[in-house]
Amino acid sequence: MDDDGRYRDGRSDFIRGAKDIAKVAKKQVGKKVGRGVDKMADEYVKRSYKRFEEEDDDDDYAGVPSNDGGYYRNDSRANDDEGHSDSTEGHDEDDEIYEGEYQGIPRGDSGKTGGMDGMAVAEAQQFRDLSAFEGEVRKDREELAQQYETILQECGHGKFQWTLYFVLGLALMADGVEIFVVGFVLPSAEKDMCLSEPNKGMLGLIVYLGMMVGAFVWGGLADRIGRRQTLLISLSINSVFAFFSSFVQGYSSFLFCRLASGVGIGGSIPIVFSYYSEFLAQEKRGEHLSWLCMFWMIGGIYASAMAWAIIPHYGWSFQMGSAYQFHSWRVFVLVCAFPSVAAISALSTMPESPRFYLENGKHDEAWMILKQVHDTNMRAKGYPERVFSVTTIKTVKQIDELVNMSDSAAWHEKWRLKLSSLFHQVWNNFQTVFSPEYRRTTYMMMAVWFSMSFSYYGLTVWFPDMIKYLQKQEYASRTKVFVKEKVEHVTFNFTLENQVHRQGQYFNDK
Incomplete structure (x- = not known):
């Protein structure tokens, strides 16, 4: 087979291989929606696409027709060792590979792609966007x-x-x-x-x-x-x-x-x-x-x-x-x-x-x-x-840069979104202190604060009432109680201090 024939066969094989990669990547996206796109597969297809993206279609082909009506590359970069090829030119609509297909993302208007795949891809892309956003915020x-x-x-x-x-x-x-x-x-x-x-x-x-x-x-x-x-x-x-x-x-x-x-x-x-x-x-x-x-x-x-x-x-x-x-x-x-x-x-x-x-x-x-x-x-x-x-x-x-609400939205919808965002922020802050990174420190600080508060605030609240109780106890211990006592012809020339007389009788006719 001449050089032109080998070149066309090699290019066709490469196109089929690229399509196989895209199909495999699409299947992986559907399987990984719940926990994001598989990072290794994503990195691989990105590297594959990058190689094609760097090519310039107009420069790769000189437009010189061959004897059998095809095209051949007329510069030194057309050798197999360099790995350059025009995979997106010179094929019909069935063989077309669009840009996103190298990333495992099907076209929205493609009849070969089902609605569920489109939803899966959208959720996977949202996951990637949110993960990248959180990384930017931390940085x-x-x-x-x-x-x-x-x-x-x-x-x-x-x-x-x-x-x-x-x-x-x-x-x-x-x-x-x-x-x-x-x-x-x-x-x-x-x-x-x-x-x-x-x-x-x-x-x-x-x-x-x-x-x-x-x-x-x-x-x-x-x-x-x-x-x-x-x-x-x-x-x-x-x-x-x-x-x-x-x-x-x-x-x-x-x-x-x-x-x-x-x-x-x-x-x-x-x-x-x-x-x-x-x-x-x-x-x-x-x-x-x-x-x-x-x-x-x-x-x-x-x-x-x-x-x-x-x-x-x-x-x-x-x-x-x-x-x-x-x-x-x-x-x-x-x-x-x-x-x-x-x-x-x-x-x-x-x-x-x-x-x-x-x-x-x-x-x-x-x-x-x-x-x-x-x-x-x-x-x-x-x-x-x-x-x-x-x-x-x-x-x-700011996360608001990823979430846009129309100015024509009702006021109660805007307030609902704000309150929901506030609640989620409060809850996320609370969960953060119990994350694996801070969990041990949180439990130790909880124990320290509980011990301090138990002793300090316990005494603070009840100390005045305890003093009043102790004073009553001291007074009761020094008080004499007389019940139904009868006193006749007695003149008192002293104070009745710390004495309690109940149902007593006092008689003095002088």
């Missing part, structure tokens, strides 16, 4: 973390961080105060509300139940709408229901108000630390976060001082009719809501976390805040002429 966050640390170094540490320190200290102090409220009011409130021992236990428990719910919800919300915004909402809920709890009369209403106040506390505590840490450089972070915890103790001192100054003063009470009674312990609950109001007012003047803006693709807003931090610190240090040199900051690729 973006790593780059952002490195660059953000460098930017904080340039901004310096000074007046801005110290201002934020005292503002967030007020927020943490407000939460510390609310933790101590129930413990101080229990001895006085049990008479006004006729509390039984189980009811007293529930009143001490309900605040921590609210904190648990709040910690679960507010953390995910802070990643969605911002640290500052979430902190303002949680502090507002705390202060509003703390205010209401000082006026409600029934036990059930008071219990509900303390539950809602606990939900607000549960959001404030973790967000305060994450919010402050995103304005601190690494070498200052641990030190200043430890100092911030000091305000929790200041809140306890404030609550103790107010309880000592207010609760024993029964003259501060007033009554409206026979139903409404406002005793001194309610004044104490009202005063304990003041730190939350002060924290809300101060926090309203502070900016959002720039790290949150960068994580959500808002470059300009983050740059303006970082410039504000830089300029505030430099002016306080006596360098007002120093210029913020950062011009571009890395932002994280």
